[in-house]
Amino acid sequence: MIEIVYQTKDFPPADRFDRWREWTGHTHAPVDVSSEHAADFHAHKRALLLGPVTVWPATVQPLVSRRTAKLVRRSDPEAYNLTLTLRGTARATWDGQEAEYRPYELYSQSTSQPCTVWVGREEERTVQFVGVEIPRDLVALPRRSVDRAVGRPLSGREGVGALLAGFLTRLSADTSAYGPADGPRLGTVLADLVSALFAHALDADRDLSPEARRQALTLSIRAFIGRNLxxxxxxxxxxxxxxxxxxxxxxxxxxxxxxxxxxxxxxxxxxxxxxxxxxxxxxxxxxxxxxxxxxxxxxxxxxxxxxxxxxxxxxxxxxxxxxx
Known part of the structure; x- marks a missing residue:
C-alpha cells in the first residue's frame, strides 16, 4: 500500500498555511482554503492509495474549503468524497442547500458540484476526520440516485455506516500489516461499502449491483462474528x-x-x-x-x-x- 504524508510542521510557522493552501489548490480536485489560524497553521494529512480509491486521514485546525465553479471547470476527476468526522464538527453549503455534521456522521460531496465546507468551529482546537475519494464509476448505483444522497448527514454509528466507519478507522490506525498488493483489494471492498451506504440512505437496494450487496452482507456477517466470539x-x-x-x-x-x-x-x-x-x-x-x-x-x-x-x-x- 502506498502512503504519502503531508504535514505543516515541516515548514516555518509563517509558511505553513501557504504551503497547505498550495497543496490543496494543486490536486486533481482543487479547492481554495482560508483559516483564522493562518499565522501558524497546524495540519497533518496522509493519503493511502488503494488503487483508484484514496483514503485520507487528517487532523487540521479549523478552516474553510471552497470548491468554486471555476475550480470545477479547471479540473474534475468525476469522483465522490465521503468524509467521516471523528472529532469536531463541519458545515457545508451547496446548490442552495445547507447541512451540519457532528462526530461520527459522514458527509459526501461530488467533485463536479461547487460547494463550501466549514471544517470545525473557531473555538475547536483541531478537527479530526477520515476521508475517502472514490471515482464515480466505481459506485454501483446510477449517478442520478447517488446525487440525491450527496450532502445529507449519514450515521457512522449504526448499520452500513458503522461498517464503513469501522473499516476506515481501523485502516487508518495501522497500515503496517498491508502489502502493496493489498491496496487495490481494499479499494474494491471500500467501493462496495460506499455503494451500500448510499443505497441504504436512498432505500434503493434494488439499484445496487448483486456483487456490492454480497460484499456488504459478507462484511456485516464478519463484523457480527467478531462481536460474538x-x-x-x-x-x-x-x-x-x-x-x-x-x-x-x-x-x-x-x-x-x-x-x-x-x-x-x-x-x-x-x-x-x-x-x-x-x-x-x-x-x-x-x-x-x-x-x-x-x-x-x-x-x-x-x-x-x-x-x-x-x-x-x-x-x-x-x-x-x-x-x-
Whole structure:
C-alpha cells in the first residue's frame, strides 16, 4: 500500500498555511482554503492509495474549503468524497442547500458540484476526520440516485455506516500489516461499502449491483462474528438467522472467501486468545479462562487447536512470548 504524508510542521510557522493552501489548490480536485489560524497553521494529512480509491486521514485546525465553479471547470476527476468526522464538527453549503455534521456522521460531496465546507468551529482546537475519494464509476448505483444522497448527514454509528466507519478507522490506525498488493483489494471492498451506504440512505437496494450487496452482507456477517466470539453457541444457523438469510445462503457467501464460517470463527477465536496470551498485562490470567473468554468450552480442544495453528501449546507460547 502506498502512503504519502503531508504535514505543516515541516515548514516555518509563517509558511505553513501557504504551503497547505498550495497543496490543496494543486490536486486533481482543487479547492481554495482560508483559516483564522493562518499565522501558524497546524495540519497533518496522509493519503493511502488503494488503487483508484484514496483514503485520507487528517487532523487540521479549523478552516474553510471552497470548491468554486471555476475550480470545477479547471479540473474534475468525476469522483465522490465521503468524509467521516471523528472529532469536531463541519458545515457545508451547496446548490442552495445547507447541512451540519457532528462526530461520527459522514458527509459526501461530488467533485463536479461547487460547494463550501466549514471544517470545525473557531473555538475547536483541531478537527479530526477520515476521508475517502472514490471515482464515480466505481459506485454501483446510477449517478442520478447517488446525487440525491450527496450532502445529507449519514450515521457512522449504526448499520452500513458503522461498517464503513469501522473499516476506515481501523485502516487508518495501522497500515503496517498491508502489502502493496493489498491496496487495490481494499479499494474494491471500500467501493462496495460506499455503494451500500448510499443505497441504504436512498432505500434503493434494488439499484445496487448483486456483487456490492454480497460484499456488504459478507462484511456485516464478519463484523457480527467478531462481536460474538465470546458466545460458545455462535454457529452458522444463528448467524444466518440474525441476518435473515438461510444457512445454505450463508455458506454460499463464503465459498469465494477461501474459508468456511466455522473455520473463520475458529481462526478469529484463536487469534484473540493468542493476543491475550502474549499480553504482559494478562500473564497471570489462567489459560483456561482466556480460552473460555473466546468461546472455547473444552480446554483440551482449545489446546489441540492452538497447537495445530501455532506449533506450540498455549502455555509454551505464552512463556516464549514473555521470555524470548
Amino acid at each position: 465470546h458466545d460458545p453457541d455462535l454457529a452458522p444457523d444463528g448467524i444466518a438467522a440474525a441476518h435473515h438469510i438461510s444457512t445454505s445462503h450463508l455458506h454460499r457467501l463464503f465459498q469465494d472467501e477461501d474459508t468456511t464460517v466455522a473455520a473463520l470463527i475458529r481462526h478469529q477465536r484463536l487469534e484473540r486468545a493468542r493476543r491475550d496470551l502474549a499480553d504482559p498485562a494478562q500473564r497471570t490470567t489462567p489459560v483456561h479462562q482466556i480460552a473460555a473468554r473466546w468461546g472455547f468450552t473444552h480446554h483440551s480442544a482449545f489446546t489441540r487447536a492452538f497447537r495445530t495453528a501455532y506449533d506450540a501449546s498455549p502455555s509454551d507460547y505464552r512463556r516464549a512470548t514473555h521470555h524470548p
